[in-house]
Amino acid sequence: MTGRVIVITSGKGGVGKTTTSANIGTALGKSGASVVLVDTDIGLRNLDLLLGLENRIVYTLVDVVEERCKLKQALVKDKKNPNLCLLAAAQTRDKSAVTADQLKEICEQLQEDFDYILVDCPAGIEDGFKTAISGASEAIVVTTPEMSAVRDADRIIGLLEAKEEIKSYKLLVNRVRPNMIESNDMMSVEDVVDILSCDLIGIIPEDTGIITSTNRGEPIVNDENSLAGKAYMNVAKRIQGEDVPFLDINEPKGFAGFIAKIKKFFGAKG
Amino acid sequence: MDLNKRYIIDLSHAQSPADIVFELSSIIEKDEASNKKIWLKLGNITLNQSQLLSINSLINSINSTLSLIESESQQTELAAATLGISTKDVEEELQEEIQQMESESEKTVEDTPSEQYIPMTDHIDQEDSEKEQTTEENNVIQNEKLELSEDAKEEIIEQNETSEQQKNESTEENKNQELENTNNNVSTEPEEQEGNEEETAQNQEEIQNSLDSIFDSEAKLENILNEDKDINEMKNWPLTKEVGEFEIPEEEMTDEDYEILQMNTQYHKQTVRSGQVIKSNGNVVIIGDCHPGCEIHAAGDITVWGILGGIAHAGCNGNTKARIRALNLNAIQLRIADSYARRPDHIKNIYVEKSNNFTPEEARNINGSIVILKINDK
Numbered sequence: 001m002t003g004r005v006i007v008i009t010s011g012k013g014g015v016g017k018t019t020t021s022a023n024i025g026t027a028l029g030k031s032g033a034s035v036v037l038v039d040t041d042i043g044l045r046n047l048d049l050l051l052g053l054e055n056r057i058v059y060t061l062v063d064v065v066e067e068r069c070k071l072k073q074a075l076v077k078d079k080k081n082p083n084l085c086l087l088a089a090a091q092t093r094d095k096s097a098v099t100a101d102q103l104k105e106i107c108e109q110l111q112e113d114f115d116y117i118l119v120d121c122p123a124g125i126e127d128g129f130k131t132a133i134s135g136a137s138e139a140i141v142v143t144t145p146e147m148s149a150v151r152d153a154d155r156i157i158g159l160l161e162a163k164e165e166i167k168s169y170k171l172l173v174n175r176v177r178p179n180m181i182e183s184n185d186m187m188s189v190e191d192v193v194d195i196l197s198c199d200l201i202g203i204i205p206e207d208t209g210i211i212t213s214t215n216r217g218e219p220i221v222n223d224e225n226s227l228a229g230k231a232y233m234n235v236a237k238r239i240q241g242e243d244v245p246f247l248d249i250n251e252p253k254g255f256a257g258f259i260a261k262i263k264k265f266f267g268a269k270g
Numbered sequence: 271m272d273l274n275k276r277y278i279i280d281l282s283h284a285q286s287p288a289d290i291v292f293e294l295s296s297i298i299e300k301d302e303a304s305n306k307k308i309w310l311k312l313g314n315i316t317l318n319q320s321q322l323l324s325i326n327s328l329i330n331s332i333n334s335t336l337s338l339i340e341s342e343s344q345q346t347e348l349a350a351a352t353l354g355i356s357t358k359d360v361e362e363e364l365q366e367e368i369q370q371m372e373s374e375s376e377k378t379v380e381d382t383p384s385e386q387y388i389p390m391t392d393h394i395d396q397e398d399s400e401k402e403q404t405t406e407e408n409n410v411i412q413n414e415k416l417e418l419s420e421d422a423k424e425e426i427i428e429q430n431e432t433s434e435q436q437k438n439e440s441t442e443e444n445k446n447q448e449l450e451n452t453n454n455n456v457s458t459e460p461e462e463q464e465g466n467e468e469e470t471a472q473n474q475e476e477i478q479n480s481l482d483s484i485f486d487s488e489a490k491l492e493n494i495l496n497e498d499k500d501i502n503e504m505k506n507w508p509l510t511k512e513v514g515e516f517e518i519p520e521e522e523m524t525d526e527d528y529e530i531l532q533m534n535t536q537y538h539k540q541t542v543r544s545g546q547v548i549k550s551n552g553n554v555v556i557i558g559d560c561h562p563g564c565e566i567h568a569a570g571d572i573t574v575w576g577i578l579g580g581i582a583h584a585g586c587n588g589n590t591k592a593r594i595r596a597l598n599l600n601a602i603q604l605r606i607a608d609s610y611a612r613r614p615d616h617i618k619n620i621y622v623e624k625s626n627n628f629t630p631e632e633a634r635n636i637n638g639s640i641v642i643l644k645i646n647d648k
Contacts, residue, residue, distance in 0.1 A: 043545060052615065054562075054602055055602045055603060055612040055613045055615070056612060057603075058603075058610070079615065091544060091545050091563045091565075092545050092546070092547045092564075092565055224299075225296055225299070258331070259295045259328070262291055262295070262324050262328060263288070263291055263292065263295065266286075266287045266288040266290075266291045266321070266324075
């Protein structure tokens with residue numbers, strides 16, 4: 001078995017790389033594929049927190065690299081889904097603890113046992129980024145419809161194109177607010193795709209549920225009612241080769257709108 | 271009456287009409303609720319006719335019909351009656367039907383396997399007559415059980431208070447049990463007990479094997495625990511009993527204890543933040559808080575005059591008599607020599623609220639398991 005190594009990167013910080021990694025990983029795991037999430041944000045790890053696994057980490061990526069433990073010992077199984085594993089980053093070290101070659105070797109080892117290896121990349125374009133993309137053959141570039149994030153994404157795509165090993169890269173537009181686009185206060189998804197001239201793999205609407213899910217340590221794809229969760233599910237399906245139409249993130253119409261109206265009638269929130 | 275087509279939604283805990291609609295709209299999005307006769311169980315909430323009509327049309331939209339409403343509020347029942355919806359008691363109605371069912375098919379009821387589990391949700395979906403029998407018992411005794419379980423919970427708490435260890439984390443299982451005890455106020459579901467105890471016993475053995483296997487067996491244990499046990503049954507689990515029976519052995523001073531006393535001691539007067547590591551070949555005393563994400567490794571004791579939130583490893587050279595003390599033990603992981611304990615998953619707050627009311631706590635390694643003791647009356 002040779003798994004696919006996908007790096008999730010963005011250049012700019014705070015656009016949702018870690019959230020995306022956690023959710024796509026969980027979604028892929030739910031569909032039955034075996035998935036390992038590799039956190040390469042050494043020193044500023046957060047992926048364990050999003051998955052609610054921070055109390056189970058004994059060995060980290062750095063311990064594997066420095067041969068204090070075997071690779072399998074360092075893999076933390078998810079609470080709910082046995083298909084999903086986490087290889088956590090060390091909190092007490094910095095990016096220089098792991099080199100590009102070392103991570104590449106780890107990714108090659110993981111490829112034998114897992115269908116998908118998702119590498120959560122740190123922000124920036126320095127050594128941390130170069131290390132993270134070293135083992136990958138595919139990339140997902142996360143951006144938000146803001147000028148600064150789009151510009152950084154453009155820089156990242158340039159760097160990814162320069163790297164031969166990366167065969168394909170896809171764009172994921174995060175934190176989209178349909179009503180702001182409607183009033184011309186935000187760039188539309190089409191604008192972002194036009195500027196970056198890059199294939200789209202997903203549109204994730206802004207969702208307050210993300211904050212609660214992060215605090216609770218439970219990825220939002222586990223919440224079936226969340227729009228962002230559904231959008232992440234669709235991204236996972238597209239990664240697996242399914243042709244899924246993009247989610248309509250505009251004001252709910254039809255049956256959903258009917259429910260929304262009734263909710264309004266009773267004064268329910270959300 | 272076609273039993274397959276009945277779908278009971280229990281919304282008696284709902285506080286406001288908005289809650290009801292919110293719950294309903296999430297339930298009816300599931301396929302299993304469509305094409306069913308829906309029985310609604312409401313609490314003490316007053317709904318007027320137009321609100322009931324809206325609920326009705328909501329249910330009609332998935333090809334189901336609202337056929338029965340049970341409510342504590344007379345106004346709601348009146349409104350339902352004028353709309354032609356039956357307002358009988360769900361449990362009584364159920365029993366009547368079950369009696370009919372039993373008289374029709376007594377043989378199938380006798381064949382009911384003893385290990386029939388029913389997933390606990392707010393609504394009980396009866397799909398076949400075999401499940402029917404167990405559900406009958408459930409419905410009849412559910413209210414009693416609820417009261418009982420609350421009593422049982424108090425008992426356990428009392429036991430904890432009278433015994434020396436209020437916060438027993440002696441083994442991985444115990445922690446899981448605790449976790450489950452606290453989870454039990456969310457929902458209770460009576461079940462058959464025989465099968466479970468066997469499984470628990472198996473799990474118990476597995477967990478004690480090694481650190482690696484901890485994760486595997488825990489996953490299994492959690493799978494079992496996730497099926498929401500009745501608290502009365504929880505009391506019968508071997509390890510919950512131990513909460514009362516667990517005795518801390520009278521400890522004599524050993525060579526290892528003297529070794530710790532003779533070690534050098536490092537003092538740190540600082541807040542230890544995320545990513546910082548303190549390592550020592552002797553004892554460590556920290557005057558200040560240790561935030562989540564920090565690590566403290568010491569060959570001897572670790573004493574924190576503040577909140578301990580990170581990872582603490584006492585006796586890291588193998589001294590099992592080393593101890594970890596803190597004004598508030600909220601550590602992500604505690605390690606003493608070769609033993610390891612992690613914070614229960616149900617504790618979500620990473621940062622402890624700072625106040626002046628602390629009960630100092632001490633973690634010890636007793637026969638390979640880590641036990642946390644409150645140091646108030648010793």
